[in-house]
Amino acid sequence: xxxxxxxxxxxxxxxxxxxxxxxxxxxxxxxxxxxxxxxxxxxxxxxxxxxxxxxxxxxxxxxxxxxxxxxxxxxxxxxxxxxxxxxxxxxxxxxxxxxxxxxxxxxxxxxxxxxxxxxxxxxxxxxxxxxxx
Amino acid sequence: xxxxxxxxxxxxxxxxxxxxxxxxxxxxxxxxxxxxxxxxxxxxxxxxxxxxxxxxxxxxxxxxxxxxxxxxxxxxxxxxxxxxxxxxxxxxxxxxxx
Amino acid sequence: xxxxxxxxxxxxxxxxxxxxxxxxxxxxxxxxxxxxxxxxxxxxxxxxxxxxxxxxxxxxxxxxxxxxxxxxxxxxxxxxxxxxxxxxxxxxxxxxxxxxxxxxxxxxxxxxxxxxxxxxxxxxxxxxxxxxxx
Numbered sequence: 001x002x003x004x005x006x007x008x009x010x011x012x013x014x015x016x017x018x019x020x021x022x023x024x025x026x027x028x029x030x031x032x033x034x035x036x037x038x039x040x041x042x043x044x045x046x047x048x049x050x051x052x053x054x055x056x057x058x059x060x061x062x063x064x065x066x067x068x069x070x071x072x073x074x075x076x077x078x079x080x081x082x083x084x085x086x087x088x089x090x091x092x093x094x095x096x097x098x099x100x101x102x103x104x105x106x107x108x109x110x111x112x113x114x115x116x117x118x119x120x121x122x123x124x125x126x127x128x129x130x131x132x133x
Numbered sequence: 134x135x136x137x138x139x140x141x142x143x144x145x146x147x148x149x150x151x152x153x154x155x156x157x158x159x160x161x162x163x164x165x166x167x168x169x170x171x172x173x174x175x176x177x178x179x180x181x182x183x184x185x186x187x188x189x190x191x192x193x194x195x196x197x198x199x200x201x202x203x204x205x206x207x208x209x210x211x212x213x214x215x216x217x218x219x220x221x222x223x224x225x226x227x228x229x230x231x
Numbered sequence: 232x233x234x235x236x237x238x239x240x241x242x243x244x245x246x247x248x249x250x251x252x253x254x255x256x257x258x259x260x261x262x263x264x265x266x267x268x269x270x271x272x273x274x275x276x277x278x279x280x281x282x283x284x285x286x287x288x289x290x291x292x293x294x295x296x297x298x299x300x301x302x303x304x305x306x307x308x309x310x311x312x313x314x315x316x317x318x319x320x321x322x323x324x325x326x327x328x329x330x331x332x333x334x335x336x337x338x339x340x341x342x343x344x345x346x347x348x349x350x351x352x353x354x355x356x357x358x359x360x361x362x363x364x365x
Contacts, residue, residue, distance in 0.1 A: 001222050003218075003221065008231065015139075015165045015166075016139075016165075016231075019139075019164055019165060019192075022194070022214045023214055023217055023218065025214070026213070026214035026215045026217065026218045027218045027221075029215070030215060030218055030219075032218065032222070127221050127222070127225075127226075127227060128227070129137070129221055129227045129229065130227070130229040130231060131139075131229065131231075132139075132229065132231030133231055
């Protein structure tokens with residue numbers, strides 16, 4: 001089955017991202033396809049490559065990255081909402097240069113795109129599950 | 134439908150709101166702090182009827198993490214993350230009471 | 232693309248958290264996809280569409296007027312929980328007069344808001360293909 005996931009909260013503050021990750025991992029192990037994970041609201045903070053948790057704790061960002069959720073073209077299907085991301089200072093290279101900001105923090109396993117990607121995930125997937133606060 | 138509740142009924146009204154709209158064919162999954170409602174406590178009667186009908190599941194990892202495995206209310210079905218996936222597959226549209 | 236039934240479930244008020252405005256942003260984008268869209272306002276979500284919101288005193292953007300635009304985007308199914316209104320001492324008269332023009336009825340202006348009891352809301356929810364919660 002094609003399953004998509006919406007994550008509404010950032011890492012560490014809430015369990016939402018951890019649960020969503022465990023769910024995605026289990027779904028993949030059972031042979032389902034994770035069509036897309038869409039990060040919205042503070043969920044965009046799951047994509048920061050500057051995240052440095054203590055060594056004895058899990059790295060939520062790397063966990064997502066290691067799932068390697070990609071489409072047939074090899075693009076990441078860990079999608080960060082652009083409006084929510086810019087509002088919260090989550091930038092990829094292109095948005096940083098567009099806004100004349102030095103530096104960017106988006107982890108390469110993620111990509112920034114529009115809200116339409118969430119709707120499209122709802123249309124193209126058999127199921128969409130929301131994880132939040 | 135699968136209704137997912139992730140908040141303690143002592144902290145938020147998510148469980149109550151879910152119960153207000155859940156229909157006769159839907160099931161409920163308690164996750165994260167939602168599993169606090171799966172324990173024997175003064176709020177347990179809220180889901181007792183639904184549990185008797187075999188329609189209440191709780192995520193085992195969350196139950197164990199909160200140290201309430203031995204205090205589980207009657208008729209609660211425990212599932213792992215794989216079981217969570219099965220519930221999503223089997224019960225159609227998922228509604229999260231975040 | 233196939234048409235699916237999407238429900239947007241709103242259970243929080245306008246300003247305490249960002250969920251209300253970012254939910255509305257999704258709904259406005261959703262309009263372009265020509266899906267069947269419903270909005271549900273339950274619990275404190277009913278405060279999102281209360282008439283007379285004024286955010287001047289808190290230095291935040293008052294986005295409540297944006298709800299008036301939904302009718303122009305063919306989003307005209309706004310279900311409000313009657314029980315949630317009653318618990319909060321509110322009635323349908325306290326809500327914004329949101330309307331749409333019905334193209335099948337000579338563009339007659341009709342209310343977009345339907346106050347429904349939980350039992351009816353339950354039935355509407357069970358008909359949805361996708362439920363997005365905010």
